[in-house]
Amino acid sequence: MEYIDRYRDPESIERLVAQIRAISRKQAKLMEVCGTHTVTIGRNGIREILPRHISLISGPGCPVCVTPVEAIDRAVALAQKQDVTIATFGDLIRVPGSETTLLRQRGEGADIRIVYSAYDALHLAQEDGGRQVVFLGIGFETTAPTVAAVIRRAKETGVRNFAVLSMHKVLPPALMALVESPQLGIDGFICPGHVTTIIGIEPYETIADDFHVPCVVAGFEPLDVLEAVGLLVRQIEMGEARVEIQYRRGVSPDGNPKARAVMEEVFEPCDSVWRGFGLLPKSGLRISDSYADFDATRKYEIAPVNPREPEGCICGDILRGLRQPPDCPLFQTTCRPDSPVGACMVSSEGTCAAYYKYYRR
């Protein structure tokens, strides 16, 4: 796809920055809420090339990072069961629980497989009927429909040795929690492209209309992110607050209704704990009663956990945009990508990992 190269052209980036400079007068604190944006901004030095009075802060855009310790502890407890094979996306296995990680459990003999798609986990179950497979369902609205489709397929094909531990979360309640937090003062949201591919722009209308915070849905190339910044700055300068789509090649205004229908058939909203935010009403997805046979929390006895956060880690504040990684006493001393203490250092999309890679002093 040659056109992608055009979105990375250094001269074009310079011209776009010059245009932003020409129109920008007001202070603007813009938050991105997607781990892929966090990486694009870091890798391309976008923070540094913008005028000083435009600040970019990272929010709760990395599903692994917002997954609380107790969820990891539950996954570990499942992995410790003798007859269970855990199938998971790779992002999750190094995230510290209270006592251990999935990776360490694997070293101690637990059967933990890294898969590329939820279908791979279902195929593991189909290939060996004697094996109990549990897939760790993690991710926002981009990922949840893919897992829902696989659960539905498991039911249609009568697979009985497959279940999902759903840790899925939906993004809008977290955005609402952020705009309702007066100390933060966000002037604009760079909204996540692929979450919006599924949910459409309707969930952002409240943020724009009721809280007067402009929202721009952005793609993932440097020019995409910069154009989104330009659109937000233009709105801020004009005193407007609207929802705009910069990433038109990847997003329809009404999202993907077919994906939402599968998600709503298999999952139902539930209250859910986010690292840094605590309990957010209706921000999680649990497996609905009609698919109860595939719900790992109902299929297996999981002992109650007593979660312990790592001492001194400020991931919670970082996820809410209240503090930045260099404010953390552990950052790049005891907490590094090769020995992460907090979740935001584990995932390559985590804010701390991005700062370590691109802004280390």
Added chain:
Amino acid sequence: MCLGIPMQIRRIDGNVAEAALSGTTRPVYLDILGEEVRVGDYVIVHAGFAIHKIDEREAGETLDLFREAGILDLDSGTDHGVH
């Protein structure tokens, strides 16, 4: 985590397509894709699933807007199709 990769559909067999990116092909599931796709179409792939059919016209129009705004070089060609 919500990474989406643009890939081109090479073959379709029921709910599974074979899609290509830079010479490598892999199976891509079509279960949650709303739009009809044909061989040659581009889709955004996330976790093994096609989640969106890429609108080539929109991709081109965005670049046209960049061009009009003087952000893209006018002499950098007009071929912004998907290849």
